[in-house]
Amino acid sequence: MRRLTGMRAFALLLLFASTVAFAQSAAPEKSDSAKTLEQQFFAALRAGDADKVLSYIPKNGVNIGSNEEHTNRADIEEQFQKRRGLYCRLFDSACISATIDLANSARPCSDRELLTKSEKVRLASSEMTRNGVQQAVLVAEVKNDKCSNSGLIDFIFNLDADGWKLFSIP
Numbered sequence: 412m413r414r415l416t417g418m419r420a421f422a423l424l425l426l427f428a429s430t431v432a433f434a435q436s437a438a439p440e441k442s443d444s445a446k447t448l449e450q451q452f453f454a455a456l457r458a459g460d461a462d463k464v465l466s467y468i469p470k471n472g473v474n475i476g477s478n479e480e481h482t483n484r485a486d487i488e489e490q491f492q493k494r495r496g497l498y499c500r501l502f503d504s505a506c507i508s509a510t511i512d513l514a515n516s517a518r519p520c521s522d523r524e525l526l527t528k529s530e531k532v533r534l535a536s537s538e539m540t541r542n543g544v545q546q547a548v549l550v551a552e553v554k555n556d557k558c559s560n561s562g563l564i565d566f567i568f569n570l571d572a573d574g575w576k577l578f579s580i581p
Contacts, residue, residue, distance in 0.1 A: 459523055547570070
C-alpha cells in the first residue's frame with residue numbers, strides 16, 4: 412500500500428470526514444460534478460484510454476508520487492508515448508519497473524489492472540473547497556492478492572476554467 416504523506420493524507424481525511432457526514436445526514440446527494448468525474452475518469456483508466464486521461468493533465472503539469480514531485484505535461488506526454496513511467500503505473504503492469512521485495516511474492520500492478528481484475532473495487536468521490544480552490548478527491552479501494560500495491564488508488568483534481576484537472580497523483 413502506498414505511504415500516506417502530505418496532500419494524500421489530507422485528501423483521505425477529507426474523504427473520511429465527508430463519508431461520516433454522508434452517513435449522519437438524512438438524504439444527502441453527492442455532487443453531480445464529482446460523481447460524473449468519478450465515473451468518467453475511472454472509466455478511462457479501466458478502458459486504457461491514455462488520451463482521455465491525458466486530457467485531465469493541466470498545461471503546467473501535476474504532482475506525482477508520495478514526494479509530490481511536480482512533473483510537467485510535456486514529460487508526461489513523453490512517458491505516455493514511450494510507454495514508461497506514469498503510463499506504466501496507470502495502464503500497463505508489464506512495464507512497471509520496481510525493486511523486488513523478497514518478503515512479498517506479489518508484483519506491482521497498474522491502476523488499470525487493479526480496477527479491472529480485483530476481487531473487490533469500491534469507488535468514492537468527494538468535493539471540497541481548499542484555499543479558495545474547488546477540489547475533488549477520487550478514491551478506489553481495491554483488493555487483489557496478486558498485486559503488491561493493492562489498497563487505495565486516489566487522485567486529487569482542481570476545478571479550473573477548462574473543467575476538472577489533475578492536481579495530484581499520489
